[in-house]
Amino acid sequence: MKTKLIDLGCWATGLALVGVAVGRALTAPVPPDAAPMPAGVADEAYRFVASEETVMREKAMANFLADPWSQDDDFHASERGRAFDFAASHKVRRSDVLRAIDDGLRSGWPLPNGVRPRATVPPCRPRPL
Amino acid sequence: MTAARWAQGLRVARRWALLPSVRFAWFAGLALCAAWPLLSTAAALNDFRDSQVLFQYEESARKTVAEFGQIPWWNPYYCGGLYGLGTPQSRFASPTLLLTLVFGTARAEALTALAFLLIGLEGTFRYLRSRGARGLGALLAAPAFALSGVFACAPFLGWTNFYGFELLPWALLGVRRALRGRTAGLALAAAAVAWMVGFGGTYAVPLTAVLCAAEVVERLVHRPRWQVVTAAAATAFLCAGMAAYRLWPVWETLSRAPRVLGGMSGNEWRSLPGLLLGYWPWFHPPVAWYLVGAGVIPAGLAGAARRRSIPLLLGVFACLWLALGYQVVPSLFALLRRIPPYEMLRYPERFLIPLALLVAVLAAKGLSVLAARARRRRWARPAWAACAAVLAANLSILMFNFRAAAAERTMVSPPVEVDRPFHQARGNRWAAAYYGPMSRGSLSCWEAYPVPQAPALRGDLASEEYLKDAAAGTAVERRWSPNRLDLSVHLTQPTRLLVNQNHHTGWKANVGAVVNDSGLLAVDLPAGDHEVTLKFLPRSGVAGGLTTLAAIIAGVALAWPRKGRAALGPAAVLALAAGPLGVGAFAAALMPEPAFVRSALDVPLVADSPPAEARRLDATFEGGVVLEASSVSENVDEHTVRLELDWKVAGPVAPHLGFFLHVEPADGSKRLTADHPMVSDALFLEEAPKGKTLRDVVVLSVPPEHRKLSWNLWAGLWAVRGDGARMKVLSPGKGRVSEDRIHVGAVERK
Numbered sequence: 001m002k003t004k005l006i007d008l009g010c011w012a013t014g015l016a017l018v019g020v021a022v023g024r025a026l027t028a029p030v031p032p033d034a035a036p037m038p039a040g041v042a043d044e045a046y047r048f049v050a051s052e053e054t055v056m057r058e059k060a061m062a063n064f065l066a067d068p069w070s071q072d073d074d075f076h077a078s079e080r081g082r083a084f085d086f087a088a089s090h091k092v093r094r095s096d097v098l099r100a101i102d103d104g105l106r107s108g109w110p111l112p113n114g115v116r117p118r119a120t121v122p123p124c125r126p127r128p129l
Numbered sequence: 130m131t132a133a134r135w136a137q138g139l140r141v142a143r144r145w146a147l148l149p150s151v152r153f154a155w156f157a158g159l160a161l162c163a164a165w166p167l168l169s170t171a172a173a174l175n176d177f178r179d180s181q182v183l184f185q186y187e188e189s190a191r192k193t194v195a196e197f198g199q200i201p202w203w204n205p206y207y208c209g210g211l212y213g214l215g216t217p218q219s220r221f222a223s224p225t226l227l228l229t230l231v232f233g234t235a236r237a238e239a240l241t242a243l244a245f246l247l248i249g250l251e252g253t254f255r256y257l258r259s260r261g262a263r264g265l266g267a268l269l270a271a272p273a274f275a276l277s278g279v280f281a282c283a284p285f286l287g288w289t290n291f292y293g294f295e296l297l298p299w300a301l302l303g304v305r306r307a308l309r310g311r312t313a314g315l316a317l318a319a320a321a322v323a324w325m326v327g328f329g330g331t332y333a334v335p336l337t338a339v340l341c342a343a344e345v346v347e348r349l350v351h352r353p354r355w356q357v358v359t360a361a362a363a364t365a366f367l368c369a370g371m372a373a374y375r376l377w378p379v380w381e382t383l384s385r386a387p388r389v390l391g392g393m394s395g396n397e398w399r400s401l402p403g404l405l406l407g408y409w410p411w412f413h414p415p416v417a418w419y420l421v422g423a424g425v426i427p428a429g430l431a432g433a434a435r436r437r438s439i440p441l442l443l444g445v446f447a448c449l450w451l452a453l454g455y456q457v458v459p460s461l462f463a464l465l466r467r468i469p470p471y472e473m474l475r476y477p478e479r480f481l482i483p484l485a486l487l488v489a490v491l492a493a494k495g496l497s498v499l500a501a502r503a504r505r506r507r508w509a510r511p512a513w514a515a516c517a518a519v520l521a522a523n524l525s526i527l528m529f530n531f532r533a534a535a536a537e538r539t540m541v542s543p544p545v546e547v548d549r550p551f552h553q554a555r556g557n558r559w560a561a562a563y564y565g566p567m568s569r570g571s572l573s574c575w576e577a578y579p580v581p582q583a584p585a586l587r588g589d590l591a592s593e594e595y596l597k598d599a600a601a602g603t604a605v606e607r608r609w610s611p612n613r614l615d616l617s618v619h620l621t622q623p624t625r626l627l628v629n630q631n632h633h634t635g636w637k638a639n640v641g642a643v644v645n646d647s648g649l650l651a652v653d654l655p656a657g658d659h660e661v662t663l664k665f666l667p668r669s670g671v672a673g674g675l676t677t678l679a680a681i682i683a684g685v686a687l688a689w690p691r692k693g694r695a696a697l698g699p700a701a702v703l704a705l706a707a708g709p710l711g712v713g714a715f716a717a718a719l720m721p722e723p724a725f726v727r728s729a730l731d732v733p734l735v736a737d738s739p740p741a742e743a744r745r746l747d748a749t750f751e752g753g754v755v756l757e758a759s760s761v762s763e764n765v766d767e768h769t770v771r772l773e774l775d776w777k778v779a780g781p782v783a784p785h786l787g788f789f790l791h792v793e794p795a796d797g798s799k800r801l802t803a804d805h806p807m808v809s810d811a812l813f814l815e816e817a818p819k820g821k822t823l824r825d826v827v828v829l830s831v832p833p834e835h836r837k838l839s840w841n842l843w844a845g846l847w848a849v850r851g852d853g854a855r856m857k858v859l860s861p862g863k864g865r866v867s868e869d870r871i872h873v874g875a876v877e878r879k
Contacts, residue, residue, distance in 0.1 A: 010150035017157035021168055021243050025236045028171040033542035061768075062832035065792060066803030071830060073558070076573050080559040095545040098563050102554040106589045119555055119589035123582035123648070124208060124574040125810065126388075 034087060037096035045090070045097045046104030049082045050117045056082075068122035132503075135510055139265070139500055146264030152254060155268065160246035162528055163276050164239060166535030167284055171239035173540035174562060180287020181561040182207070182575060183218060187289075188234040188565050189611075190221035195230055197610040202635070203665040205611050206565040208574035209553060209586040210630035210650070214375060214670050215382030218577065220290045222327035222375045235543050238289055242280075249275035249295030252321075253486065256298035257493040259305050261437070266496030269520045270428065272527055273489040274298070278404075278420030279482050281531040285416070285538050290330035294482050296321045297337050301486075304341045307364045308348045308357055312702055315360075315367050316684035323371035323677065326379070331388075331577065332479045334372075335470055340483050343447075347440045359699040363706035367687070370680030370709035377673035377713070385725050388473045388578040389806045393463075393853050395456030396478050401449065404481060407526065416534040419481035424523025425492045428516040432495030441487055441494075448484035452477050455852070463852060472785075492520060551609050553629050555588030583631050583648025590629050597625040597646070607660075614663040618654060626652045626661065634722045635667025645726060668722040676713030683709055734809055736822045739775035747862030748871045750846050752783035754814060754856070756864070757822060761842065761874035768836065770876055774825040774844055776808065778817045786814045786856065787849030790827060791870065795839035803827055806849050839878045845870035 037045065053075070060074035083101060087094045103109075105117055145151050161168075174184065190201035190213065201221055204213035213219055221229070225244065228237035253275045257267035275295060283291035299321035306314025318341070325333050345361045369376065396404075407417040433442055450461045454477030462477040496516055502509035547567040556564050556571025564571040572586050594604050594616055601624035608615040618626060625646060632645040639662045641654040652661065683705045691697070697705070739745075743758035750756065758775040774788070787806035794800075807813055808825045817823050845868075846856040855869040864871040 007148060007150045010148065010154040014150070014153035014157040017154070017161050018243075018247075021161050021164065022240065024165070024168040025171040025232065025239050025243075028169055028173075028236065028239075030172040031540060031542045033545075058833050061830040062834065064830075065801045065832070066790065066805070066827050066829045068828070068830075072573070073575060076557045077559050080557050083557075083560075093545060094541070094560070095547075095563050095567060098557065098560060099547070099567055102556075102567075102569060102588070105555055106552070106591075108589075117555075119587045120584065121555060121572045121574065121582075121586070121588075123584055124576055124580040126575065126577055126579065 034091045034093045037090075037092040037100065041090060041092065042096070042100035042103060043109060045083075045086050045092075045100040046109050047111060048086045049079060049097070049101055050104060051111050051113070051115055052082060053079075053117050054115055067125070067127065069125040070127060072122050132505075136504055139503070143264040146268040152251060152268065156247055156250040156254075156271075159250060159272055159276065159524070160243050163246055163281070163531045164243040166532050167239040167242050170535070170538070170540050171236040172543065174235060174543045175284070175287045176539040176541045177285070177287050178559050178575075181563075182558060183220070183287045183289065184234060184238075185561045185565055185571075186213070186216065186219035187221055187226075187229055187238075188562065189213065190219070190226060191229050191234050192565060193611045194226070197612075199610060199612045200670075201611070202667060202670050203612050203633070205551070205630055206570045207561060208576070208580045208582055208631070209570065209572050210633075211576075211580055212378060212382055212633055212635070212667065214667075215378035216329075216576065217331050217379050217383065218290060218329050220293075220327075220329040222329070223324060225328070238284075241289060242284060242292060245292035245295040246275060246280065249280070249292075249298070252296065252298035252302065253489060256302045256305075256486070257490055259302055260441075260490050260494065261497065262490065262493030263497040263500060265517075266428075266493040266500070269496060269517055270425070270489045270493035272524055273421050273425045273492055273520075274486040276524070276527040276531070277482070277485040278417045278530055279485075281420065281527070281534040282416055282418045285534045288330075290328050291333070293325040293328040293330050293333035294336075296325045296328075297333070297340065297483065298486060300325070300337050301340055301344055304344045304361075304364055305348075307360050308345065310356065310360065310696070312697055313688040315364050315702070315706060316688040318364050319367040319371040319680065319684055322368040323375075323680075326372040326375045331473060332476075332482075335474060336479060336483055339465075340444075340486075343444060350440075356699055359703055363699075363703045366703070366710060367680060367684060367706040370676050370706070370713070371684060373673040373676035373680065373709070373713055374670070375673070377669040377676070378667065381667075381669045383473070383578060386579045386581055389849075390473060390475045393455035394476055394478075395454030395460075395462075396452055397456055398453065401452065401481070404478065405484075407530070416537060417530055419478065419485065420527065420530045421485045421488050422523040422526040424519045424521075424526060425488055426519075428492035428495035428499075428520050429488055430495065431499055431512070431516060432491035432493070432497075435494070435498060438491060438494065441490055444487045445484060445491070448480045448487065451480040452484070454478070492516075496520070552590065552593060553586060553588055581631060581633075581648060583646075585647055585649050586629060586631070593629040595627055595629075596620075597627055597651075598622075612665040614661075616661045616663075618659045618661050620654055620656045620659070623653070623655050626654055628652075628663070633665070633667065634725055635665050635670065636663055637666055638663050643723075668717055668720045671720060672713050672716040675716045676709050679709035679712040734811055734824055735818060736775075736824055739822050739824075740773070743773065743775060744874070745862075746864040746871060746873070747860075748858055748864040748866070749860040749862065750856040751859050752786055752846060752856045753780045754778055754782060754786065754846055756844065756862075756871055756873070759844070759873035761876065763831075763876055768831040770829040770831060770840075772827045772829060772842060772874060774827070774873060776814070776817075776823040776825055777821065778814060778819050778823070780819065782815050782817070783848070783856070784815050785848055786846050788825065789845050789847050789849075789855070789870070791843040792829065793841045793843065794835060795841065798838075801835075803829060804847075804849065837878055840876040841872065842874045842876075843867065843870040844873045 056078040057075045060071040064070035083097045087097045189204045189206045193201040225241045253271040254267045303314045303318025404419045406423045454462045465471045499513035544563040544566040549568045554569040556573045558573045558575040602620035604618045628650040630650045632650040638652045640659045641652045739758035743760040748756045755777040760773045763770045790803040792801040808823045
């Protein structure tokens with residue numbers, strides 16, 4: 001009888017601990033996000049990021065001479081950095097900046113110095129080394 | 130303490146340790162402590178680049194099931210669409226998808242980690258017991274594997290699928306039982322392997338297979354009987370059958386787009402103690418990736434000092450040897466990589482993960498040995514107590530590693546959901562997790578294998594489906610979902626309907642013929658009005674699923690207790706285990722699918738001779754390869770240089786060769802490289818037809834600082850997927866030789 005009670009107690013303890021884990025996961029706070037981007041700022045965000053596309057791609061060329069995918073991937077790393085820098089400096093959501101880039105590219109929003117962003121990507125070819 | 134009291138105390142503790150309820154409470158407490166930092170940040174998104182992609186795979190699967198009610202076979206949200214079930218790194222084909230569906234992708238990730246820790250602790254305990262450890266020893270030593278460094282550090286990079294390693298002891302336990310004639314062991318091993326395969330990753334299953342093979346060898350050494358061989362074969366068949374739902378799609382994907390890994394990864398001897406035992410001062414700055422903890426050493430040494438531990442010690446030695454990779458000669462890792470699936474493994478240090486399990490076995494056996502000796506020898510009692518205390522204290526080191534690794538993560542707020550029609554976007558794989566929630570696919574793609582991706586995919590289309598001949602009519606999307614597209618098409622003449630997604634042979638249409646248009650999904654349609662439905666129903670997914678279903682039935686039959694009835698004979702076991710594979714083959718035969726064809730290239734890959742304008746070289750390399758000719762041309766407007774190297778394979782060619790290409794600026798500045806493993810990115814040399822010219826075209830971008838410089842171009846061959854050695858030039862022909870490479874051209878500037 002005593003063993004059975006202990007047995008039951010241990011099962012209950014284990015279940016309670018799992019319950020605590022589920023409770024903790026459900027109540028874990030969402031990190032505070034920045035504010036939604038005001039309508040007028042989307043164009044500015046797009047210009048901030050996309051106007052540097054030529055420069056970012058040429059830098060990527062030097063890093064990966066004969067590897068179009070790696071060049072593009074290097075460019076995207078720079079693009080991400082620039083997009084998130086804008087989000088941080090303007091205290092707007094990262095999602096909204098990425099959405100602005102997509103909207104600008106899709107709608108052909110004008111860019112200075114005749115920069116024309118590419119809408120295509122080279123096929124994925126991970127570097128073998 | 131008297132010997133009698135000592136023995137009584139140990140007996141009580143051992144009895145407690147064998148109670149499942151006690152273990153559940155103890156292991157749940159340990160798992161909760163270890164996973165607490167992950168649970169406390171469960172609502173946030175890990176910002177690391179790999180995590181972005183892997184999170185996206187799980188989230189895409191969740192969306193497909195929860196929002197569209199479909200099996201997540203096709204993932205349109207990444208790379209322009211890829212076979213979700215065939216992508217080795219996705220982890221949704223696992224029971225843990227239920228957690229994702231209930232709690233959401235982010236919160237379920239931490240709960241998945243907790244579940245695997247709990248499963249791993251119990252599995253390790255049982256495996257240690259099966260290797261002769263007593264209850265208390267197994268209880269104290271189990272965390273040395275199940276809470277080892279890899280499980281602390283994998284979430285730091287978002288590599289949740291590394292938790293599949295927690296199923297390793299279950300697979301080994303099943304194999305051990307199967308080899309001892311217990312048919313339920315087959316089912317256990319198969320279930321563990323199938324779950325591991327479903328949970329994804331490229332290391333857990335191949336490394337588990339190595340350890341399972343070691344179990345078979347160990348058993349054969351002790352008991353060389355043909356029953357052991359048939360049991361091993363039956364286990365392998367049932368594992369393949371039960372895992373077929375995922376294994377088949379992954380095999381199909383990797384055979385169409387092989388993962389090419391070059392280089393010679395290795396670790397120095399002196400780096401291993403830090404990886405296994407932690408750094409000094411502890412955990413600053415790096416967390417210990419394969420931490421077992423120094424606390425296992427005393428008990429481990431006690432366990433090692435027995436003749437019966439020789440197989441375990443050999444296993445530890447083999448894991449260490451493998452973990453050194455190419456840093457040691459001869460390299461066991463290099464030998465292993467000669468076996469086809471293992472050539473896709475890059476990092477030898479992953480063998481420190483199974484090493485942790487072997488160390489846990491030694492530690493558990495050490496405590497058990499000391500406990501047995503303590504009955505008669507006084508010195509053994511304090512020795513046992515000291516080893517047990519140090520092993521218990523080791524838990525704090527392991528817990529600290531979890532905390533330190535979790536603190537290294539950059540956690541951000543999760544992506545914002547935007548409900549709107551789906552479109553492909555150029556996207557960004559470094560932020561891939563953001564696109565699915567905003568109803569966009571990211572064409573920007575990274576994977577560990579070359580995803581078959583159409584160059585014509587666009588991120589700026591008004592409509593995701595369009596006609597190749599726009600004047601031929603109209604195409605309107607009626608309904609979009611990941612695995613099914615419904616369109617109304619009105620055509621005045623036959624034309625091709627193009628979909629802004631990648632082609633896969635699993636796509637079927639109710640009208641017309643599905644074709645591969647330079648990698649794009651397309652349908653050739655006749656003139657007229659059509660309600661076109663495109664469905665993704667891959668043969669490997671369907672037949673693989675049926676194989677798994679049959680294997681589950683076979684597994685239940687094998688595991689079912691046979692009270693009062695004769696045990697199944699080896700032939701019956703073998704037939705039951707292999708039967709599901711026959712079911713799969715039959716299902717595949719009933720479901721024909723077009724053959725996979727690689728996208729056509731701009732230039733023919735294979736020709737009878739080099740182009741007329743090419744410069745003849747006829748240089749012969751060792752390994753059976755001839756560089757016939759080369760040509761160089763520059764496109765000044767696009768800042769590119771096109772280099773064509775014309776190779777010929779005369780006879781049997783050395784395996785695993787690739788090309789190296791050196792670009793040497795004439796001003797003596799740093800050499801640039803453009804190494805590549807395949808002819809024109811499409812064909813391995815060993816697969817090439819003999820006696821034909823193989824046109825290897827490389828387009829070099831000219832960076833701004835190099836646009837005024839002259840360049841010399843040199844090319845050669847090296848064992849890119851082997852030991853990295855360059856192939857010697859046996860005969861230079863008309864070429865100039867330097868450092869085992871041939872001068873293939875120059876870009877001259879005045």
